[in-house]
Amino acid sequence: GRHGDLAGKHVVITAGGTQEPIDPVRYVGNRSSGKMGYSLAREARDRGAHVILITGSATLPPPYGVELHRVETAIQMRDAVLRFITAADVLIMSAAVADFRPAQVAAQKIKKTGGQSGTQEKSEHGNDGGLTLHMVRNPDILQEVAEVVDKASQHQRLVRVGFAAETENLIAYAQQKLVQKHLDLLVANDVSRSDSGFGSDTNKVFIFHANGSMEDLPVMPKTDVAAAIFQRIVPLLGTT
Numbered sequence: 001g002r003h004g005d006l007a008g009k010h011v012v013i014t015a016g017g018t019q020e021p022i023d024p025v026r027y028v029g030n031r032s033s034g035k036m037g038y039s040l041a042r043e044a045r046d047r048g049a050h051v052i053l054i055t056g057s058a059t060l061p062p063p064y065g066v067e068l069h070r071v072e073t074a075i076q077m078r079d080a081v082l083r084f085i086t087a088a089d090v091l092i093m094s095a096a097v098a099d100f101r102p103a104q105v106a107a108q109k110i111k112k113t114g115g116q117s118g119t120q121e122k123s124e125h126g127n128d129g130g131l132t133l134h135m136v137r138n139p140d141i142l143q144e145v146a147e148v149v150d151k152a153s154q155h156q157r158l159v160r161v162g163f164a165a166e167t168e169n170l171i172a173y174a175q176q177k178l179v180q181k182h183l184d185l186l187v188a189n190d191v192s193r194s195d196s197g198f199g200s201d202t203n204k205v206f207i208f209h210a211n212g213s214m215e216d217l218p219v220m221p222k223t224d225v226a227a228a229i230f231q232r233i234v235p236l237l238g239t240t
């Protein structure tokens, strides 16, 4: 039965969105509620796993019986993931990680009066009171995991599952991400639908397998999506 089929296994799950600070009061973030990742954490716990939930912003109560680690930025999430995967059997990245962060974090709150701050806009249209943020790339966590895991021959087998949030060309982008990020499974949600993706209680996903096959799942509660994902992870455990 499903209960106990992850007994003795260590599962690391990321959830929520990262928040990249602009100044002490503002950030750039992603629209994730944490529902998908927290559902995965509860499902893994119910199947008997030791669960480490690395969470960015999410307003949900922490699941009972799960080891919770809070992070804010993509870099903090990367550091936590790299630390906890060394003892893990499964990694699921359901967090919405900001791909970019402000190049500089202002030490003081950026004021909206013109002139003083070097980041305030003085364009060819005159001082329009705007603000230009220079953004730099954040690390790609799954790509760094691939480098660490694929290099370390003594590393135990780590089943890797990614998500893809797409608004167009979902199938092509998802297949690309599965290959680029060396994943066993990739769960693609169509975030252009109101009953799927960010914030909703339901999700409409496609599951891509490393062998190239794809499954088209119906809209269902995120709790059921979580169960469907672990149903596909369990057979991958213990294989090399």
Ligand code: PMT
Pocket (backbone or CB within 6 Å): 016, 031, 032, 033, 034, 035, 036, 037, 074, 093, 094, 095, 096, 097, 098, 099, 138, 139, 140, 141, 142, 143, 161, 162, 163, 164, 165, 166, 177, 189, 191, 197, 198, 199, 200
């Ligand atoms: O939290 P909810 O409101 O329930 O919404 C759930 C969700 C829509 C956020 C979730 O189902 C989801 O799709 N999460 C991944 C969103 C995302 O960031 O997708 P992506 O296509 O940008 O990234 C692809 C994969 O690479 C993801 O597994 C992501 O975690 C990972 N990634 C992304 C950027 C980065 N710098 N490092 C990464 O490892």
